[in-house]
Amino acid sequence: MTASPIEKIELGNPNIFFNRELSWIDFNFRVLAEAQDKMNPLLERLKFLCITESNLDEFFMVRVAGLINLKKAGVEEKSLDGKRTSEVLTELFQKVTNMVSEQYTCLDDILNELKQNDILIVQDPADLAGDDIQFVKDYYKREVSSILTPLAIDPSHPFPHILNRTLNLGITLFSDDDKNKVKELFAIVQVPSVLPRFLQLPRANESEARRFFPLEEIIKLHLSDLFYGMNVKQIHTFKIVRDADISINEEQNIGDLLTTMKNELKNRMWGDAIRLDVHSGAGHIRDILRDLLELDDYQVMEIPTLLSLSDLMFFQSLKKTSHLKFSYPVPKSGFAVRKGESIFSEIRKNDQLLHHPYESFKSIEDMLKIASADPKVLAIKMTLYRTSGDSPIVQYLGEAAENGKQVTVLVELKARFDEERNIRWAKKLEDSGVHVVYGVVGLKIHCKMLLIVRREDDKLNRYVHLGTGNYNSTTARFYTDLSLFTANPEITEDAAILFNTITSSGKMPRLSKIHAAPTFLKEEFIRLIERESKNALEKRDARIIFKMNSLVDPDIIMKLYEASQVGVKVDLIIRGICCLRPGIPGVSDNINVRSIIGRYLEHSRIYYFQNAGKSEVYLASADCMPRNFQRRIEVMFPILAEKHKKRINKIFDYLLRDNTQARILNSDGSYTRLMPDDDDPAVNSQIDLVEV
Structure with a gap:
């Protein structure tokens, strides 16, 4: 329902925002709900429980630490929802206390079910048999005491x-x-x-339960x-x-x-x-x-x-436990290279779009592998924010440099909790002859870009990969992300300019197709949202669908409120933090917010604007957060091919019909989990998207 007349809303109104920190806690409760869900396999429930603790620790190490430091300094900053620092801390710790209580109730339930599956954690030494005590004593003297x-x-x-x-x-x-x-x-x-x-205790035969005794x-x-x-x-x-x-x-x-x-x-x-x-x-x-x-x-x-609790991830590696885990489909191969063609000719003919983890991340690695040995390839430029220990990407980049190609890699040393890994990769790349750029002063390089320059028919052609996720083959198996491979001259020109701007510390120019932070990305978001509002006022087709990890930026939220007020239908698929309050009469009653938590981590950032029937679809490395717009180098890039737009529309269709893993955000901040019924057949987007 559209308000008439339109109610004036002000940025400083605390009643139209949720608190960032408290919204994050609610997200972690949704992860915990997956550990509590007995429909999930047992070891997957245990994994979700471990994730809640790991998430919580990292949240405390950064966000809560910042609030406590403010409190110690006597600074009572007000958040968007009007709460002072001390008020946020009080409410936050109350929620965390409740979370810890639920975690351990869940743990008791999981441990009981593990015992029924012949996996037992012995926590009381009184439960050790005589042989166990000697075994533990020998292990202590042999492995523990000297340390x-x-x-x-x-x-x-x-x-x-x-x-x-x-x-x-x-x-x-x-x-x-x-x-x-x-x-x-x-x-x-x-x-x-x-x-x-955890030390596994001896058992007489394979039919006996596997028992584990904690090191402490x-x-x-x-x-x-x-x-x-x-x-x-x-x-x-x-x-x-x-x-x-x-x-x-x-x-x-x-x-x-x-x-x-x-x-x-x-x-x-x-x-x-x-x-x-x-x-x-x-x-x-x-x-x-x-x-x-x-x-x-x-x-x-x-x-x-x-x-x-995060140490309980140990049990994920136990053998003969596949019946206690999700069965993950084997990813489809990436885009096909026809006989007589090369990966570059396929990209030159048509843009290629991949949806991970349903389609293999290996296409990116293959592209680098081929480029590293291809005598026609003259230069490779790449950003590395996070990569994995088993990824061959660093190897291929090093081989390319050793083969005489001009290789430049922008390694972000400030990628939180991956700093040490990135320092190691950076030194390894330098040892191979790669020119390594260690970030940019005052900014994090968060964009995901790969540029390959190739000599073909006496001219230089450029090939670009842009993605919503990191160049990390491990997380690519469990994170949903989208990859675009293109030889579009405008996009590749933009990518080349962007690389040169970053390495030269030059002023960011306005690009043709790519929109980059920290200079123009937020401005473009606002322009696109305002265009939808204008279309709605002119009775033209207007709709917005955003998929992201977090929505925090108050200016973007205000523009979405304004769009809702003039009749734009807004669907937001936000896994984590959401500071926008949906369902406020006359303000956000045209906005629906859902969160999908499941076996895959929803990580892709997709932005759809109906644009009076001439839809525009963008992928991005950025969420709508102040840090992404102001303190990071991010890119948002268009999907131009109609077939790829249609595919993304299908992805949205499944996400918006999900009634198995989706939760709807209510105007009071609570989430309601959707459930299928006789009139509403089950849709699990994370499973069903295998076929899209």
Whole structure:
């Protein structure tokens, strides 16, 4: 329903926005719901549970750390929804406390079902048989004891700076001194991360259950070896989550960004503590740790059983468990190369569009492999934001340089939590003769671009790959993304200009077909949304469909509200954070928001504008967030071929009809999961899109 007359909405109105941080927590609850869903295979449920913990830790290490630092500094910033920093923290920790409770209720359920499938985690040493005890003792002496270092805490031994996210034992001990007075001691033992968290206990035959004993329990059984002559009073496991955001003054370090990043990565492990996870009932140990870490009570999470749930990913690698996992279809091969043709001639004849993971990422690797050995290829330019350890991309780039080609790679050293990996790749590429550019001052290179220059018939032709996802063959098996291969002269010219602008630190020009951040991308988004609004006012066809990971930018949200007010139908498919509030009468009642969480991570960014029947479709590396528009180099590029537009329309059709994995965002911020019924047959877009 369109409001009449149109209600004036103001950017500063807190009632039209959701809070960014709290919206993220709601997203992680949707991931947790997949762990709770008994329709999912058991080990997949366990995987989702692990992901919730890993997500939560990273969220605390960056976003929550920033809020706590603001609070410590006495800064009460207001978020879009009008909440002050302290109010956001209070509500956030309440939600996280509820989440932790649900996580461990879910864990109990999963462990019970694992036991029914003959996989058992033995958490109580009393459940060990005699042979088990000897086996554990032998393992401790052979593999564990030499690695451990007990650390006493007293005036002459200050509290050690415990590494971020490591598992530790907090121990109180006592002994009788020479005057028969009881002396209490507090000590810490780090559970070694270089050893497996779970030790498989022996079994008499294959028909017996597989049993696993946690490493921390092994250490607890042998504490007398570490604290000779002392008596243990209490032992409790704990984990510290630290501020891990890296902040560098690039203006001052422009000449040596690589060295600066290496130094900052060392500091990451030693940031201020922002959360303490400790066993419930730790009592005195909890208080000691809280005081030593200078934390407030709200920063302490009491955990009922196993800490560090992400370590349970260990069980994904167990053999003979395929019946407890999703069956993933084998990706289709990429675009076909006809007999007598080459990959380049196929791209030159027609743009090629691939949908990962349904179609193989290998086409990108094949293109690089062929280019690295092709004598007609003169130059290769590429951006690397994240890549995988098993990807041959780095190898092919190195081989291309060794074969005399001009190879330039823009490696983003500031890709969060992949910085160390990227530094290693950068050095390896340099050793092969590749010219490596270490990012851009003040910006992250987040765009996904590959440019190949080839001499053909006495002229130079350019071939470009642009994508919504990273050049990472591992994540390409589980992330949904789209890839465009094109020899379109306008797009390839834009890509060439963009590469040269980045490497020369020049001013970003306005391009012909590609729209790039931080200069023109947001401006183009606003122009395209306003055009749909204008079409609606003129009674022409107007519709917007956006698919992205997060929607945060307030200016884009305001433009979508304005479009809704004049009758534009807006469908938003947003996996994670959404600060837009749908369903506000007279403001956003033409906007529908859905989130799809499932076996694949919805990662593709697709932007559709109906444009009075002359539809325009864009793919992008960017979400609609201030950081993407202002602090990153991003690209949005058009899909020009009608057959590819039709294919993307089919993708949207499945996503918007999904009633199995989709949740609808309500105006109060809650999500409602859709369920099929007799009148609405089941549609699971993540499965059904295999055929599209």
